[in-house]
Amino acid sequence: xxxxxxxxxxxxxxxxxxxxxxxxxxAYSFRRNPxxxxxxxxxxxxxxxxxxxPWVAPHNPFDLKTLSLQDALTPPAWEQGGSAHFLLGTDDxxxxxLSAIMFGAxxxxxxxxxxxxxxxxxxxTLGLVAGYAGGKVDAVIMRIADVQLSFPAILIAxxxxxxxxxxxxxxxxxxxxxAVLILAIGLANWVQYARTVRGSTMVEKTKEYVQAARxxxxxxxxxMRRHLLPNVMGPVLVLATLNIATAIITEAxxxxxxVGVPPTQPSLGTLIRVGNDFLFSGEWWITIFPGAAxxxxxxxxxLVGDWLRDALNPKLR
Amino acid sequence: MTIRHAAAAALFGGLLLAGGADSATLRFAxxxxxxxxxxHSLNETLQLNITxxxxxxxxxxxxxxxxxxxxATSWKQTAPTLWRFNLRKGVRFHDGSPFTADDVIFSxxxxxxxxxxxxxxxxxxxxxxxxxxxxxDVVTAEPFPILPDTINSWYMMSRAWSEKNNATTPVxxxxxxxxxxxxxxxxxxxxxxxxxxxxxxxxxxxxxxxWEKVESNVTEAVFTPIKNxxxxxAALITGEIDMMEPVPLQDVEKLRTNGDLVILxxxxxxxxxxGMDQSRDELLFSSVKGKxxxxxxxxxxxxxxxxxxxAIRARIMRGASTPTNLMVAPGIRGFSSDLNKRLPYDPxxxxxxxxxxxxxxxxxxxxxxxxxxxxxxxLICQAIAxxxxxxxxxxxLTAETKVTYFPxxxxxxxxxxxxxxxxxxxDSHNALFALVMxxxxxxxxxxxxxxxxxxxxxxxxxxxxxxxDEVKRNAMIAEAFKLHSxxxxxxxxxxxxxxxxxxxxxxxxxxxxxxxxxxWVVVK
Numbered sequence: 015x016x017x018x019x020x021x022x023x024x025x026x027x028x029x030x031x032x033x034x035x036x037x038x039x040x041a042y043s044f045r046r047n048p049x050x051x052x053x054x055x056x057x058x059x060x061x062x063x064x065x066x067x068p069w070v071a072p073h074n075p076f077d078l079k080t081l082s083l084q085d086a087l088t089p090p091a092w093e094q095g096g097s098a099h100f101l102l103g104t105d106d107x108x109x110x111x112l113s114a115i116m117f118g119a120x121x122x123x124x125x126x127x128x129x130x131x132x133x134x135x136x137x138x139t140l141g142l143v144a145g146y147a148g149g150k151v152d153a154v155i156m157r158i159a160d161v162q163l164s165f166p167a168i169l170i171a172x173x174x175x176x177x178x179x180x181x182x183x184x185x186x187x188x189x190x191x192x193a194v195l196i197l198a199i200g201l202a203n204w205v206q207y208a209r210t211v212r213g214s215t216m217v218e219k220t221k222e223y224v225q226a227a228r229x230x231x232x233x234x235x236x237x238m239r240r241h242l243l244p245n246v247m248g249p250v251l252v253l254a255t256l257n258i259a260t261a262i263i264t265e266a267x268x269x270x271x272x273v274g275v276p277p278t279q280p281s282l283g284t285l286i287r288v289g290n291d292f293l294f295s296g297e298w299w300i301t302i303f304p305g306a307a308x309x310x311x312x313x314x315x316x317l318v319g320d321w322l323r324d325a326l327n328p329k330l331r
Numbered sequence: 332m333t334i335r336h337a338a339a340a341a342l343f344g345g346l347l348l349a350g351g352a353d354s355a356t357l358r359f360a361x362x363x364x365x366x367x368x369x370x371h372s373l374n375e376t377l378q379l380n381i382t383x384x385x386x387x388x389x390x391x392x393x394x395x396x397x398x399x400x401x402x403a404t405s406w407k408q409t410a411p412t413l414w415r416f417n418l419r420k421g422v423r424f425h426d427g428s429p430f431t432a433d434d435v436i437f438s439x440x441x442x443x444x445x446x447x448x449x450x451x452x453x454x455x456x457x458x459x460x461x462x463x464x465x466x467x468d469v470v471t472a473e474p475f476p477i478l479p480d481t482i483n484s485w486y487m488m489s490r491a492w493s494e495k496n497n498a499t500t501p502v503x504x505x506x507x508x509x510x511x512x513x514x515x516x517x518x519x520x521x522x523x524x525x526x527x528x529x530x531x532x533x534x535x536x537x538x539x540x541x542w543e544k545v546e547s548n549v550t551e552a553v554f555t556p557i558k559n560x561x562x563x564x565a566a567l568i569t570g571e572i573d574m575m576e577p578v579p580l581q582d583v584e585k586l587r588t589n590g591d592l593v594i595l596x597x598x599x600x601x602x603x604x605x606g607m608d609q610s611r612d613e614l615l616f617s618s619v620k621g622k623x624x625x626x627x628x629x630x631x632x633x634x635x636x637x638x639x640x641x642a643i644r645a646r647i648m649r650g651a652s653t654p655t656n657l658m659v660a661p662g663i664r665g666f667s668s669d670l671n672k673r674l675p676y677d678p679x680x681x682x683x684x685x686x687x688x689x690x691x692x693x694x695x696x697x698x699x700x701x702x703x704x705x706x707x708x709x710l711i712c713q714a715i716a717x718x719x720x721x722x723x724x725x726x727x728l729t730a731e732t733k734v735t736y737f738p739x740x741x742x743x744x745x746x747x748x749x750x751x752x753x754x755x756x757x758d759s760h761n762a763l764f765a766l767v768m769x770x771x772x773x774x775x776x777x778x779x780x781x782x783x784x785x786x787x788x789x790x791x792x793x794x795x796x797x798x799x800d801e802v803k804r805n806a807m808i809a810e811a812f813k814l815h816s817x818x819x820x821x822x823x824x825x826x827x828x829x830x831x832x833x834x835x836x837x838x839x840x841x842x843x844x845x846x847x848x849x850x851w852v853v854v855k
Contacts, residue, residue, distance in 0.1 A: 077720075078716060078717040078720030078726075079717075079720045079721055081717040081720075082642075082717075083639060083642040083643065083646050083647070083714050083717065083718070084639075084642055084646070086642075086646040086647075087646060106646070106647065106710060107710070107713055107714060107717065108646075108717075290559075290561050291559075291560045291561050291579060291581070292581055293561060294561060294564055294565075294579075294581075294582045294585050294586075295579075295581035295582050295584070295585055296585070297581065
């Protein structure tokens with residue numbers, strides 16, 4: 015089958031499309047914004063370092079065979095007693111801090127992205143239904159959202175996590191801890207998406223193209239999916255970008271409190287918690303570096319999200 | 332209330348405060364909580380320490396661990412198997428009822444009933460006879476010359492109160508059960524239980540009707556479990572609490588430089604060791620099916636030699652531990668330095684033993700560990716998991732709070748575990764009886780959680796208990812320890828060091844058995 019776009023415009027090869035994208039308004043604002051460019055580069059490095067951790071990390075901190083307790087508590091390379099072998103030092107069990115951060119960021123990003131995807135799926139669906147259907151359906155969904163909005167997201171996540179722990183047998187908990195965490199953070203954050211999408215949907219559904227679609231007998235489900243969804247996704251994407259940062263922080267908080275991911279697969283939050291015990295005794299690198307990594311990653315995501323919001327906002331152009 | 336009344340009340344209040352210069356509140360913290368207020372429900376130092384301020388034994392220990400008369404004023408062995416105890420007269424429980432011989436007999440029956448975790452203390456006793464309200468005769472099954480040394484953790488409860496509160500038997504914490512004695516307490520001790528919120532705080536107040544004038548000026552003692560090391564240290568530095576233990580080893584040096592604080596460090600009599608299930612035909616938590624690798628001495632010795640105890644001492648304990656090959660510490664009667672020689676750390680030899688035993692590719696085994704009971708307990712377990720990985724043993728470590736840990740391992744629901752033990756009688760017989768001898772009647776082997784067994788040691792046990800000649804007795808103890816050590820019955824690790832910290836206005840007595848008795852605490 016012929017690609018309809020390519021058929022309509024035979025000159026638009028992949029390369030040409032890229033050129034067109036580079037020339038677009040969004041890309042133009044990107045090129046003119048050094049902060050956005052810098053944070054994108056930082057974010058790309060973070061993503062690459064964590065995604066390729068098993069191949070690029072200097073050590074595998076979870077391969078117990080390679081650990082030696084004799085290496086424990088080595089300071090960073092530039093400090094006295096440091097070793098070039100462990101650039102950012104080691105923790106109390108002799109794990110390389112740099113490698114632990116790379117592996118930890120993997121878990122943090124996984125939880126952040128997955129929980130945002132889950133929250134988005136849930137929030138967008140409910141928002142579309144509420145906005146399009148209106149009436150009682152709308153009222154019920156939005157009142158639930160109101161109730162949930164009156165609690166901080168972290169409390170909701172704690173609640174869901176706690177209930178899951180109480181319900182699941184202890185032995186099964188480690189295996190599903192990550193999934194439970196993703197669900198908990200996702201469920202704690204769906205409301206914002208639902209609210210945003212509901213508003214946009216209510217505006218869009220009165221427009222003529224939607225009415226036309228309705229007149230020719232397209233089912234509500236199809237209208238929502240084919241016509242409304244693409245037109246309400248702009249703000250949702252911005253929201254999602256910013257929320258990834260929030261979700262990562264929520265995950266770090268829960269793990270810091272000891273209710274997040276199990277210690278066998280530590281995220282950045284878990285690393286910070288473990289290192290926290292060594293703050294008074296002068297082994298600052300065990301907690302400072304994971305903390306700095308978390309700050310840098312979240313800051314980069316936030317700056318990219320900020321830029322995206324401005325770039326997609328027609329009023330600011 | 333009028334202004335004048337308020338002023339009078341304020342003045343009166345001020346007078347009260349001024350008048351109470353000799354009273355003080357002590358806020359102290361530990362890394363874990365006492366699981367229950369029932370003094371017979373769990374044989375664990377912290378639990379017995381907290382409840383031991385409320386309840387009392389017949390014979391206690393003084394500041395140098397010497398035997399001290401508490402609820403018994405004197406005792407005498409009148410025949411090889413017969414002891415006469417004279418009870419203290421005029422002692423009243425906190426509810427006002429008098430303490431009599433009936434309460435001792437009741438406490439004996441309660442301590443040996445199902446659900447009791449202190450059976451091991453009353454195990455040698457066959458019967459207690461009441462002579463009159465203040466005199467009893469204790470009959471032991473065998474001649475037992477060290478009886479008074481072994482009963483200082485067996486506390487006296489009131490028969491009337493227990494019956495009224497439906498708490499005549501201790502409930503088994505291992506099964507997560509509770510009764511009135513779990514949350515309430517009625518002892519004869521220098522402190523009374525005022526409030527108990529499990530896991531949050533426990534408030535004790537002084538007993539004005541106590542039978543003796545105590546040194547302590549503490550009128551209220553608030554105990555808070557603070558699990559997180561850094562939080563506990565911060566609480567002490569900021570003055571939120573007055574005393575805490577254990578001090579995280581990494582913070583000892585830092586806290587020493589703080590002029591407001593005093594650090595007390597000393598050797599502890601507790602031995603930390605690992606145990607392995609050697610009785611089941613198949614381990615509960617292992618990849619090996621149809622047989623039990625721990626039944627093979629070569630596997631146990633491989634585990635032993637794979638553990639780099641010096642690295643644990645240097646890196647995890649920061650020098651504050653004494654590696655050991657024996658199940659008892661120096662200072663315990665029967666300790667022998669000749670036997671206290673560890674097998675060398677040798678991963679290559681360990682690997683070879685594993686191959687010989689038929690596990691060239693190693694195996695998986697579940698390991699249980701507390702994370703708030705002993706000094707750096709979960710860190711030790713993590714380090715050992717990494718060391719065992721080098722002989723291809725994959726350890727699936729479960730480190731958890733002692734509230735869930737002890738019920739699990741005490742019901743022997745484990746394959747490989749970490750435990751610490753201080754012989755409460757300061758005598759090797761206690762360690763042999765509770766940890767090494769085969770599980771049997773009257774608390775024998777009650778804490779031999781892997782059910783290690785050796786018939787010769789089982790035969791030596793009663794002989795050691797009844798032998799009066801010190802030289803012969805020590806020779807038998809040495810023989811038992813040698814057998815146990817040759818068979819690698821357990822994997823002894825080290826004796827940890829005590830590290831307590833307090834604000835400098837607090838004076839107290841640090842006992843090497845890690846007990847902190849409130850009756851000796853003075854807050855200036």
